[in-house]
Amino acid sequence: MTAELKTTSGELGVEWKPVFDAVPRSAFLPDLIWRHDLATGDVSAIDRRADPDGWWAAAGANTPLVTQWDDGRHEGRERGRVATISSSMPSLVSAMLADLDVRPGQRVLEIGTGTGWNAGLLAHRLGAGSVVSVDVDEGAVKAARGRLARLGLVAEVVHGDGFAGYGPGAPYDRMVVTCGVRTLPFAWVEQTRPGGVVLVPWGTHFSSTEATARLVVAEDGLSAQGTFTRPVTFMRLRSQRLAHASYDTYVTEESREAARISTTSRTHREVFAGTYDVNRFVLGLRVPDCTYLADRPREGRRPVWLYSLSDRSWACVVHRDERTELTVHQSGPRSLWDEVEAAYEWWTERGRPGFGRLGLTVDGGGQRAWLDEPEGPI
Incomplete structure (x- = not known):
């Protein structure tokens, strides 16, 4: 051991x-x-x-x-x-x-x-x-x-x-x-002494990628904040499991016909990387109320889906090993793939910050993630 x-x-x-x-x-x-x-x-x-x-x-x-x-x-x-x-x-x-x-x-x-x-x-x-x-x-x-x-x-x-x-x-x-949480209850802060530590696997609904947030309770007991320490993935707190509508609810015949078509050169590996990489974590911070699902690769072909949790917007990109230009289908009020690409560019423009540069603050008003310092909300 x-x-x-x-x-x-x-x-x-x-x-x-x-x-x-x-x-x-x-x-x-x-x-x-x-x-x-x-x-x-x-x-x-x-x-x-x-x-x-x-x-x-x-x-x-x-x-x-x-x-x-x-x-x-x-x-x-x-x-x-x-x-x-x-x-x-x-x-x-x-x-x-x-x-x-x-x-x-x-x-x-x-x-x-x-x-x-x-x-x-x-x-x-x-x-x-x-x-x-x-x-x-x-x-x-x-x-x-x-x-x-x-x-x-x-x-x-x-x-x-x-x-x-x-x-x-x-x-x-x-x-x-x-267990993994998406919304950290303030009761956990209230029940921890000032100067005490709350260690919690935290993430977004975008993917299963989480990171442990080491939050120190303020001396007045009214907030807790700290940086993320390492990537993890835990089973979700039961009351915070994601239950979104089915594929058929999003991808209707009407929405397919109305879908906006564009192209991208961004590959799946480049944008999303692996489960424990910071890419998916940051995308979840920058693209709220969205979840990402990727089918298993088959014969060099991998469909990637994005579903909005605030409306019925969806996007699909079929990634293919032999192609550098990929077709994007987007439907609904949100252009989810555009949001993902913008989030990825935001991350790269800031030097691709890792988990240690990202942090979380929790108080009676809710929770907010930040980059480098609490005054720099994401």
């Missing part, structure tokens, strides 16, 4: 090594898990009862593991429709603990118990009475309580909607969120 304690910002302190040794991820996994291949997006089922060696290898690997599909309604070995609980990569867990910078004597609220492993690590490090963890999934809460008890770890695990935080235990010195 020592290698997994290395993070992109250095090493998690040596005081954490005995914690990871005493609280192994394997103790928080069910018999049936699904290993997630980050390169392909594929998942494969591994059952400890049928393949103990494969299960232990997966439990010890630096890879995410899905432990629940479809909010617990899924049964069997086949993948479900939506992964709803997972065990994060150990390297990501250690990196987020490094960002959290929690110390003995401090109290932590975790939003999203999941398997209970992160709560277990924190409870071992901080001791009894220091960790509260909240999860909306009652089955996950019961399972996590049992796993913690078997290791003799004391943490208060609460069944409830983490969007509201957990007022009875406030104020906290640290708050760590293990």
Whole structure:
């Protein structure tokens, strides 16, 4: 486990090594898990009862593991429709603990118990009475309580909607969120002490690309702000999952006939890059109320769709490996591809800033992202 304690910002302190040794991820996994291949997006089922060696290898690997599909309604070995609980990569867990910078004597609220492993690590490090963890999934809460008890770890695990935080235990010195959010509730700031830290995976509806925002609560307790530390992608907070209309609702016969046709030389790789690249994150900041969907490449052809979440505007570009000039179809009040190209140019004109130059401020009036300083809103 020592290698997994290395993070992109250095090493998690040596005081954490005995914690990871005493609280192994394997103790928080069910018999049936699904290993997630980050390169392909594929998942494969591994059952400890049928393949103990494969299960232990997966439990010890630096890879995410899905432990629940479809909010617990899924049964069997086949993948479900939506992964709803997972065990994060150990390297990501250690990196987020490094960002959290929690110390003995401090109290932590975790939003999203999941398997209970992160709560277990924190409870071992901080001791009894220091960790509260909240999860909306009652089955996950019961399972996590049992796993913690078997290791003799004391943490208060609460069944409830983490969007509201957990007022009875406030104020906290640290708050760590293990699900992706699109709107950060001010209750999380209110329940954290001035000078305390809220660490949260944050993003837009544009794509699944998120980044962890390390927000420090102001001395007056009326706001929190900070920069983004690293790219991530988490399962969405259940109350903030995106449910937009279907393709047929957008792309009607009438809208196809009225579509505006233009061309572009921008390739998919150039504009959108990969899931963990800053491109998609910045596009989401500059093109609000829009979501991007890309079909899988087939024989050098990849359709890319943009759908507005504020009206029924849509755009489509079919990217082809052998072509440098591509046809763009746009329909509705918004010209979504034009907005994306303008956002991409804005980013390149400013030196292609990475996550460390981007930040977030949250106060009673809402949230706003910025570039380089809070006075430079995006």
